[in-house]
Amino acid sequence: MTAAIIDCAGLTSGYAGVPVIRDLDLTVGEGELVAVLGPNGAGKTTTLLTIAGVLRPIGGAVRFLGAPVDGGRPDRVARRGLCLVPDDRSVFFDLTVRENIRMGRGRRHGDPVRVVLDYFPALESRLRMRAGLLSGGEQQMLAIGRAITMRPRALMVDEMSLGLAPVIVKKLLPVMRRIADDLGCAILIVEQHVDLALQVVDRAYVFNHGAMVQEGPAVELRGQRDLIEASYLGAQDAPDAQTDQADQADQGGAVR
């Protein structure tokens, strides 16, 4: 593996001093696409928030580009090149797609709109539309596209497929692969669609109850499907059950 862009060692983190994740080791290298898998409440979001500097580690360490992330100043971590797309996607509903892209302030890397359309051409016909009118899949494309206009060194996407039809996820994942390859960006995605993710990512970590229960190259984990499924026991929601109606519209193929 190349040098780690994100490096968590013995990381323990949580809320008000109460640990939710314990003793996690996790790395993402340059140009790597890595998935975090696991049932609801496993600690996936907590891990991303700690890496982004929103939560202060209770124990262990997070390093981004070799420098410690201590929590408390996520703006500094963001300025150093780490982008987090939260599970609500944080697009500005009342602004147009074009205005949302420009909010990313990625102009110094060329025309940000062109950058986004290069990866997500389906947004071209939506540029003048208010983002609140987009389908869930299009909003996710916008959120990820806006993030890459800033040429991040690391990109984390929480619940990338939340509410999206599997057909959309199948199209989004290869775009994430291309972003990692083209930009040399370290990408960490929280993904519910285990089988789809393992076809595209380099490596994956499986969490349950705040602990890492499995990890390894995707090619190996694909052969351990039963073990992964067992680690999900107790999960309430199957991914397909969370597909919302708005994304039925996406099934015509929003990502080209």
Ligand SMILES: Nc1ncnc2c1ncn2[C@@H]1O[C@H](COP(=O)(O)OP(=O)(O)OP(=O)(O)O)[C@@H](O)[C@H]1O
């Ligand atoms: N702000 C908070 N304060 C206290 N506990 C929290 C807070 N946010 C999350 N938790 C708890 O931390 C645990 C892990 O939550 P987390 O959101 O990290 O899990 P997750 O794997 O991302 O699951 P989900 O898919 O449901 O978001 C859960 O038990 C949750 O209730």
